[in-house]
Amino acid sequence: MEQKIKVFLFGLDNAGKTSLLKYLKEEKVDENQSPTREFDVIKLAIENQKFFIWDAPGQVKYREQWERGVLDSDLLIFVLDTADNERFDEAKMELDIILNNFDTIGIPIIICFHKIDLEAAKDNLNEAFKVLELAEIKERKANWLKTSVISEEGIEDLEAMIYFSLILIETQMNLDSVQNKYNDLE
Numbered sequence: 001m002e003q004k005i006k007v008f009l010f011g012l013d014n015a016g017k018t019s020l021l022k023y024l025k026e027e028k029v030d031e032n033q034s035p036t037r038e039f040d041v042i043k044l045a046i047e048n049q050k051f052f053i054w055d056a057p058g059q060v061k062y063r064e065q066w067e068r069g070v071l072d073s074d075l076l077i078f079v080l081d082t083a084d085n086e087r088f089d090e091a092k093m094e095l096d097i098i099l100n101n102f103d104t105i106g107i108p109i110i111i112c113f114h115k116i117d118l119e120a121a122k123d124n125l126n127e128a129f130k131v132l133e134l135a136e137i138k139e140r141k142a143n144w145l146k147t148s149v150i151s152e153e154g155i156e157d158l159e160a161m162i163y164f165s166l167i168l169i170e171t172q173m174n175l176d177s178v179q180n181k182y183n184d185l186e
């Protein structure tokens with residue numbers, strides 16, 4: 001049976017999640033991308049492996065749905081609008097809610113410092129690192145990169161990171177099954 005990999009893509013409204021996902025899937029940029037209003041599940045194939053990416057709606061009124069949307073995820077991707085430092089604290093708060101969610105324990109995360117084509121984003125990068133406290137993320141694999149659908153920076157690397165996260169997931173699945181067999185012996 002084909003393995004179903006679920007990826008939870010989240011971040012504040014206007015961060016650029018849907019744009020990034022569209023670019024990964026179709027290499028297209030929609031200048032008039034409208035805000036997402038409900039979870040959109042997009043199938044993305046990388047090297048014949050299918051990933052089911054849940055694009056979360058970022059506006060405040062939809063965020064309470066994230067708790068349900070994140071269930072059974074294999075990988076988390078957090079997108080930050082790096083140009084908008086006025087919302088870094090809000091972004092950090094929402095990131096922490098998901099990281100502290102019991103259902104996401106041990107699940108790897110990729111952080112995208114997005115819109116890096118903008119000068120403001122480049123200027124804010126150090127501040128973004130400090131506010132998000134990535135070094136403090138414990139007991140899960142965390143990776144970060146700079147991305148943009150305008151300059152295309154980081155797009156191929158992001159694809160590679162998503163793909164290689166699969167190895168981590170498979171390793172964990174194998175460990176789980178070894179553990180189950182071991183338990184059967186007892």
Ligand SMILES: Nc1nc2c(ncn2[C@@H]2O[C@H](COP(=O)(O)OP(=O)(O)OP(=O)(O)O)[C@@H](O)[C@H]2O)c(=O)[nH]1
Binds near residue numbers: 018019056057058059
């Ligand atoms: N400069 C720049 N703008 C971007 C980039 N990615 C997205 N945008 C713009 O950012 C705005 C928001 O993009 P969306 O993809 O709708 O953001 P979202 O995170 O999906 O927002 P919600 O669906 O409301 O949660 C749009 O105007 C995009 O054109 C980028 O890499 N660089």
Ligand SMILES: [Mg+2]
Binds near residue numbers: 017019034055057
């Ligand atoms: Mg969206």
